[in-house]
Amino acid sequence: MAQLEIRQVSKVFTDHTAVSNVSLTVNDGEFLVLLGPSGCGKSTLLRMIAGLELPTYGDIVIGGRLATRLQPKDRNIAMVFQNYALYPHLTVYENIAFPLRVRGANTKNVDEKVRWAAGLVGLDSLLKRKPRQMSGGERQRTALARSLVRDPDVFLLDEPLSNLDAKLRHSAREELRQFQDRVGVTSVYVTHDQVEAMGLGDRIVVMQGGTVRQIGTPEEIYQYPADTFVATFMGSPPMNLIQQDDITLGFRPENFLPESNYPSGSDVTRIAFRVYRVEYLGGDRLLYGHVCGGLPETPAIARIPSSVSYSPVVGSETPFAVATADLRRFETSSGRALPVDGIVVERRLAHG
Numbered sequence: 001m002a003q004l005e006i007r008q009v010s011k012v013f014t015d016h017t018a019v020s021n022v023s024l025t026v027n028d029g030e031f032l033v034l035l036g037p038s039g040c041g042k043s044t045l046l047r048m049i050a051g052l053e054l055p056t057y058g059d060i061v062i063g064g065r066l067a068t069r070l071q072p073k074d075r076n077i078a079m080v081f082q083n084y085a086l087y088p089h090l091t092v093y094e095n096i097a098f099p100l101r102v103r104g105a106n107t108k109n110v111d112e113k114v115r116w117a118a119g120l121v122g123l124d125s126l127l128k129r130k131p132r133q134m135s136g137g138e139r140q141r142t143a144l145a146r147s148l149v150r151d152p153d154v155f156l157l158d159e160p161l162s163n164l165d166a167k168l169r170h171s172a173r174e175e176l177r178q179f180q181d182r183v184g185v186t187s188v189y190v191t192h193d194q195v196e197a198m199g200l201g202d203r204i205v206v207m208q209g210g211t212v213r214q215i216g217t218p219e220e221i222y223q224y225p226a227d228t229f230v231a232t233f234m235g236s237p238p239m240n241l242i243q244q245d246d247i248t249l250g251f252r253p254e255n256f257l258p259e260s261n262y263p264s265g266s267d268v269t270r271i272a273f274r275v276y277r278v279e280y281l282g283g284d285r286l287l288y289g290h291v292c293g294g295l296p297e298t299p300a301i302a303r304i305p306s307s308v309s310y311s312p313v314v315g316s317e318t319p320f321a322v323a324t325a326d327l328r329r330f331e332t333s334s335g336r337a338l339p340v341d342g343i344v345v346e347r348r349l350a351h352g
């Protein structure tokens with residue numbers, strides 16, 4: 001295990017800057033998720049940590065040792081990619097043992113290590129199987145165990161769950177998190193899936209256009225987005241944004257409820273809402289409409305639990321409200337969040 005530091009790292013490909021001046025520290029044993037839309041530079045950053053790309057500027061320090069120019073094999077990192085690349089003709093046991101055999105480890109050592117790693121990922125009973133006789137999740141665990149036998153300082157994972165179906169993805173995510181809790185290896189995980197990021201990350205780094213927009217715990221990022229990009233990238237449906245001259249108001253769909261829903265005397269901000277479509281999702285209903293009244297007519301979405309008895313009248317203006325504590329404000333010109341309260345902003349800046 002080790003701490004990983006990325007110091008003012010940039011990567012320029014001919015005339016294109018893929019990663020621009022990124023600095024961050026992954027704490028010993030932490031699970032950090034790099035999240036962002038396609039092309040934001042997350043894989044390039046991961047590849048520089050791995051040693052597969054050389055930074056144009058900046059340094060990478062692993063376990064206190066300058067690693068910027070070290071070969072991948074000298075960094076003591078393990079990578080798990082989307083494509084697990086297991087050897088189809090080898091059993092699970094031999095797949096896991098492979099990195100040790102290459103290094104010439106003796107048989108007793110190999111056996112101990114393989115059984116230890118297989119035990120950690122719950123593969124003890126499947127050691128004689130071949131990859132084609134296993135589920136996608138089991139294959140993924142085999143790849144993890146294979147990486148683990150090398151005792152890496154840092155685990156790098158590039159969308160390792162993206163070729164699993166939705167159900168399997170969910171259970172594999174849960175397994176991965178349990179595995180991380182047990183093993184506690186410093187990990188950097190790349191994904192463009194915000195649900196995966198929220199579920200897995202101790203902290204999330206939201207990237208866009210090669211830069212870091214925000215670093216924080218899932219809760220910090222969701223509740224206190226640093227700017228309008230993060231506010232709309234995180235959350236499905238995204239945060240509602242209503243532009244009012246130089247200030248943009250933001251509120252999450254689940255915090256936008258009929259005014260009658262709040263106890264009298266609550267500190268709320270009233271916002272009139274005209275619903276034009278209702279989508280039933282089982283546990284919730286999504287109400288699509290426009291804010292109106294005194295605000296500029298802007299599309300917005302409300303998410304109302306199905307347990308709340310409320311019958312929206314399509315087309316009519318209804319009094320809705322947001323608890324004032326759930327209202328966010330952004331500077332319209334820059335998109336940056338305005339302080340909500342001193343403590344939270346201070347915390348966020350400390351992470352950044």
Ligand code: ATP
Binds near residue numbers: 013041
């Ligand atoms: P995705 O989720 O689609 O994999 P990403 O966030 O991982 O995207 P990167 O693969 O890091 O993005 O790419 C960042 C930018 O750098 C992209 O615009 C990409 O086209 C560019 N890029 C990546 N590798 C190279 C390269 N070898 N040469 C030139 N440009 C590159």
